[in-house]
Amino acid sequence: MSHAVTADDLRKSYPGGVRALDGLSLDVRPGEVFGLLGPNGAGKSTTVKILTTLARPDSGRAEVAGHDVLRHPERVRREIGVVAQRSALDPMGSGRENLTLQGRLFGVRATALRRRVDDLLERFDLTGAADRVVRGWSGGMQRRLDVALALVHRPGVLFLDEPTTGLDPEGRAAMWAEIGRLAAGESMAILLTTHYLDEADRLAARLAIVDGGRVVAHGTPEQLKEELRGDAVHLELRQPPDEPTARQVIALVAGLREVAFDGRRLSARADDGAAAVPAALAALESAGIGVAAVTVARPSLDDVYLRHAGRRYAA
Template sequence: MPAAILARDLVKTYPKGVRALDRLSLTVEPGEIVGLLGPNGAGKSTTVKILTTLTRADSGHAEVMGHDVTRAPGRARAAIGVVAQRGGLDPAASGRENLTLQGHLFGLRGAGLRRRVGELLERFDLTGAADRPTRDWSGGMQRRLDVAMGLVHRPEVLFLDEPTTGLDPEARTALWREIKGLTGLAILLTTHYLDEADRLADRLVIVDGGRVVAEGSPDRLKGELRGDAVHIEIPETANGPQARAALTGLPMLREVTLDGMRLSARADDGAAAVPAALAALDARGIGVATVTVARPSLDDVYLRHAGRRLEVSA
């Protein structure tokens, strides 16, 4: 069986020499959920646009379920469902009407389409509101309908672009349950939420500057960061580079980074390393706002490979 998604050495350059993708490669196997992480401008959106046939790479090769996205875009589109970040609902139409229209776009008609619409409304717990205009629905209900619309033609691959942006915690958790329940589908998930990636993804692909800088399961990537994570916030009036230099010289700390006014480092024993770190900063007249010691998180993984923290867009 071919990979559900296969991309090899994708290159895409926009006007004024902006290289969005720089020989990016990734795979998603059937039934696998892969989280695509990276800051704005890292190449996530361009990758998804190429894989969903909305734009062409300058060079490289991409397939969806064995269909070349450039040579056979129609076959590729038939195999995929896409849930865009901003959604595609007609607010004046009911949930049932939105699903029916989506089915028509894929050539579905008659009793088969009606059965499929009913199945999806029930599957996503939307039957009670099915015949009301979607503009009157909650944000969580609208987002569940967006996902249902992406599934109406029974795709083999689903693209989820920032699926929970703007949702409250309860609605996010409910949608996570729905996504985890989509067994058998290959899913490429783009997200800015590291807790979402940790919860949903079987494997993560971290991109920065148009390249893959790390990939692996969440547990494996966190496990590569042995020991504890030590984070020290210093006042805005402090000299950040000087503070970083003070900690870099300590033998019990490694991988010292400065992101804004936050110093981060690795330590075999974080609690034991903190007094020495505070003393080194105090010797240079640098105060400390907060100190935390924790086990490695995806935030630490991202910081290690991208050199900065993942900022969540508004």
């Protein structure tokens, strides 16, 4: 299958010895949503900047829509839509004016542009506010217009950089529905960066977890979760423990493995979490380590991140 986006062994360092990318590779197929996950500083933003021709890698190769990002950046820009973390809207223009200007910049002909603007305003439920100044719109409406702006010229590849940050639950749900329709209905490749693991689980056909400028895990959400046998056991301790002592105590509990600590949180895996919890509670309490809450659940993407990056996922 041909790829809409390909990155191969990308490396990038910034002044001061900061290594943003350390051999990152990934691919995105036409018609799929690909999730790119990782904490701040993991390399997500640098990856997106390189793929959208806003930065140059020190080494490695990348193609978007069949064009090399270094050799033909102007061709790449014609084929992509970008929704950045910061809004690109003109706050003093109306929604219709913002969309029309974007279309003109991409050379969309006047008649086709009028139809396209009307279609996008209706699609994103913005028709009623179309001729009002954007500055007075709600944050959710402005974010929907940001996405519409990136679609005016019908790109083949769409980059969404944390598109639902700051939206309320209703706004997030509406954005999720639209992203799903874009991938399914228009065969558009979508690269989505997000700090919401439930968002990636819901939307991404495949995903990559990035840490330290490298891909530490990749696959479908279900594949990644299925790699973790058994149950996830999480114990919220009353106070941060002496970790060596807590590890020594918990090591005596049969059935627990892959124990990790993150502040007051102790996480482990167990073939039978319900059976392992009483023994773990008794052992910790006898050592003077109080437990405030216990959770036993099937593996989540947060557990996948913990497994591969050694800490819980955090923005």
